[in-house]
Amino acid sequence: MPQLIEQQRDFFNTNATKDINFRKQQLQKLYDAIKSNEQLLYDAIYKDFKKSEFDTFTTELALIYNDIIEAKKKVKKWSKRKRKRTNLVNLPAKSYVIPEPLGVSLVIGAWNYPYQLSFAPAVSAIVAGCTVILKPSEIPSNTSAAIAQIINTNFDPNYFKVVEGGIPQTTELLNQKFDKIFFTGSTAVGRIVYQAAAKHLTPVTLELGGKSPAFITNDCDLKKTVKRLVWSKFLNSGQTCIAPDYILLDNQIKDKFLALLKEEIKNSHFSTENGNYVQIVNSKNTERLINLIDKSKVFIGGNYNIDSRIIEPTVLTNVTFEDKIMEEEIFGPILPIITYSNLDEVISKVKSRPKPLSCYVFTNNSKIKNKILNEISFGGGCVNDAVMHISNSHFGFGGVGDSGIGSYHGEDGFKAFSHYKSILEKSNLIEPNLKYYPHTKGKLSLIKRVMGLK
Numbered sequence: 001m002p003q004l005i006e007q008q009r010d011f012f013n014t015n016a017t018k019d020i021n022f023r024k025q026q027l028q029k030l031y032d033a034i035k036s037n038e039q040l041l042y043d044a045i046y047k048d049f050k051k052s053e054f055d056t057f058t059t060e061l062a063l064i065y066n067d068i069i070e071a072k073k074k075v076k077k078w079s080k081r082k083r084k085r086t087n088l089v090n091l092p093a094k095s096y097v098i099p100e101p102l103g104v105s106l107v108i109g110a111w112n113y114p115y116q117l118s119f120a121p122a123v124s125a126i127v128a129g130c131t132v133i134l135k136p137s138e139i140p141s142n143t144s145a146a147i148a149q150i151i152n153t154n155f156d157p158n159y160f161k162v163v164e165g166g167i168p169q170t171t172e173l174l175n176q177k178f179d180k181i182f183f184t185g186s187t188a189v190g191r192i193v194y195q196a197a198a199k200h201l202t203p204v205t206l207e208l209g210g211k212s213p214a215f216i217t218n219d220c221d222l223k224k225t226v227k228r229l230v231w232s233k234f235l236n237s238g239q240t241c242i243a244p245d246y247i248l249l250d251n252q253i254k255d256k257f258l259a260l261l262k263e264e265i266k267n268s269h270f271s272t273e274n275g276n277y278v279q280i281v282n283s284k285n286t287e288r289l290i291n292l293i294d295k296s297k298v299f300i301g302g303n304y305n306i307d308s309r310i311i312e313p314t315v316l317t318n319v320t321f322e323d324k325i326m327e328e329e330i331f332g333p334i335l336p337i338i339t340y341s342n343l344d345e346v347i348s349k350v351k352s353r354p355k356p357l358s359c360y361v362f363t364n365n366s367k368i369k370n371k372i373l374n375e376i377s378f379g380g381g382c383v384n385d386a387v388m389h390i391s392n393s394h395f396g397f398g399g400v401g402d403s404g405i406g407s408y409h410g411e412d413g414f415k416a417f418s419h420y421k422s423i424l425e426k427s428n429l430i431e432p433n434l435k436y437y438p439h440t441k442g443k444l445s446l447i448k449r450v451m452g453l454k
């Protein structure tokens with residue numbers, strides 16, 4: 001690994017990646033490599049999760065293609081020097097910032113959307129002009145192998161290389177000095193990555209998880225709320241970092257909401273055969289999830305099959321913040337519902353917990369909407385929808401506090417892998433001698449006046 005990193009550093013130092021055409025070519029190469037290997041990607045993810053072509057395209061490939069197309073279109077604009085104003089003290093001069101690629105980058109992926117979480121950060125690294133070592137999650141082994149095959153047969157390893165492996169290989173990578181580490185995964189492993197990065201003062205982006213709440217107030221459009229909620233929660237069998245983890249439901253609409261929820265889940269016909277339901281990633285996670293189901297609180301579902309790694313869409317009612325299911329991110333198809341009669345109380349409860357990656361508000365009341373949006377700190381979210389904010393690359397995606405550091409997609413991704421050099425370019429026309437010796441009272445008073453101070 002030290003040799004691979006050294007070779008990437010040597011390549012970076014040739015300045016080849018600073019060329020905008022080079023970046024465009026590499027983005028196109030990535031696009032073509034993925035496009036011509038779509039069937040390989042569909043087959044691999046089906047083997048790992050029984051994920052359908054429809055879901056794989058809409059929740060993984062579409063986002064990657066979109067990011068590549070936008071990056072290719074905008075790379076020139078994003079890489080341009082940007083003029084800044086010059087303050088009076090420095091006139092005459094020009095001021096500008098120059099974006100520069102950070103250098104050799106390490107991207108570590110998570111397993112739940114294995115393609116999106118590996119390729120999308122790589123797109124950000126490429127558009128910024130970094131070299132990339134990509135370590136996909138080892139847990140879905142077929143997708144990891146497919147990613148490695150596509151990249152390692154199409155790209156020069158001195159520029160873009162996939163290294164497969166689990167904790168030992170990641171630990172070895174993290175012992176090396178990188179110029180940027182981009183990590184997607186759990187908060188616990190995020191801490192390990194941050195500590196390893198600190199040894200080399202390497203800047204990080206940490207895309208982590210958390211328990212994302214969905215508020216449902218008594219004046220929401222109930223039918224649409226339920227439809228959107230069921231889709232976003234059970235998509236990928238709940239193995240979505242921004243899935244609504246739990247619901248905070250106004251007690252006044254409890255019965256109506258639950259009746260509609262039951263109907264919607266029934267009508268959704270979730271099954272691997274229908275292609276709208278995926279397997280839990282492995283037996284360890286299946287067992288972890290089963291242990292979170294408090295049988296006395298099951299309102300819908302609750303059945304499972306450990307061998308086929310399937311858990312029915314499950315809804316738990318009469319849940320409290322003290323229940324076991326409220327202690328950790330669920331990351332599976334179990335939806336606990338906490339009812340409230342005092343909104344302020346539940347807002348304080350959410351605020352007393354680690355900052356979530358997302359927060360959703362289903363309401364038609366703008367006062368309530370603004371109260372929740374202003375009072376709770378979270379990465380990003382939606383009003384009257386869930387999950388879909390990730391599909392809008394016009395804004396960045398990331399967490400805050402325990403749910404992450406930094407953001408990416410679109411220009412935020414470019415910035416995540418860039419440093420902005422601030423340059424003051426002085427004119428040689430005149431030399432105001434103010435700062436030089438002798439330091440007189442007159443000069444001091446003039447300096448203060450120029451600065452607008454007394």
Ligand code: NAD
Binds near residue numbers: 136207208209357404
């Ligand atoms: P994870 O933290 O277990 O693993 C992520 C990566 O870290 C994998 O590549 C793995 O090989 C590596 N890794 C695991 N243990 C390690 C260790 N001890 N030392 C070094 N490397 C190690 O996460 P996961 O189970 O793959 O993913 C689930 C988590 O990721 C959830 O918390 C979810 O919310 C979060 N997530 C966040 C986002 C986001 O964009 N914010 C997206 C997807 C998933």
